[in-house]
Amino acid sequence: MAFFEELGKRITDAGQEVARSTKNFTQVTKLNAAISAKEKERKELFAQFGQLCYEKGGQPAPEDVAGPMEAIRALTEEMENLQAEVERIKNVGKCPACGAELPEGAAFCPACGAAAPAPQPEEPQRVCPACGKAVGEENQFCNYCGAKLD
Ligand SMILES: [Zn+2]
Ligand SMILES: [Zn+2]
Structure with missing residues (x-):
């Protein structure tokens, strides 16, 4: 009897795990698409930047390149933020200290005792x-x- 109870519990756990990772997977896919879009945008800016340098004989005035430089910098920052968000989502449910899987709602890691991150708000x-x-x-x-x- 205990065996079946245990089995049933495990199936339920697995179901919850799948639901959680499907949602995360969708979010990660969306974020990755956004990152690729920005990467493409950035490549175009780099190309413009390169062309500008070429047209100025390799020595563009600082004011000529300030605009593209700023745009590239901003894009890079946005990409880094998106990447950080991807990492955060991928690490949801894992102990920040040892990487062990955390049971849902756990306040402390059962493997190493580190404080678990507070659950993310919706x-x-x-x-x-x-x-x-x-x-x-x-x-x-x-x-x-x-x-x-x-
Ligand atoms: Zn841990
Ligand atoms: Zn309205």
Whole structure:
């Protein structure tokens, strides 16, 4: 009897694990797509930058390159932030000290006793500034009241 109880429990655990990783997987896929898009954008900027240098005979004035440099720097920073977010998601449910799998809701790691990170709050939902209803991430307009979203 205990065997079946144990088995049932394990199946439930596995199910929860899958649900959690599917959600994370989707998020990671989205983030990776965003990173690739920025990488592409950055390559174009590098190309413009290179062309500019070439046109200036290899010695562009600082004010000529300041714009592209700033844009590249900003893009790089955004990419790093996205990458950090990917790492964070991948490490959800793992002990920050020893990397052991943490049971859901654990306050301390059962393997090494380190304090487990506080559970991540759900993604903040985007709300319409006019009517306060939750709207889609990519919406241009509120689908409830038609207000323009920024
Ligand atoms: Zn640990
Ligand atoms: Zn609205």
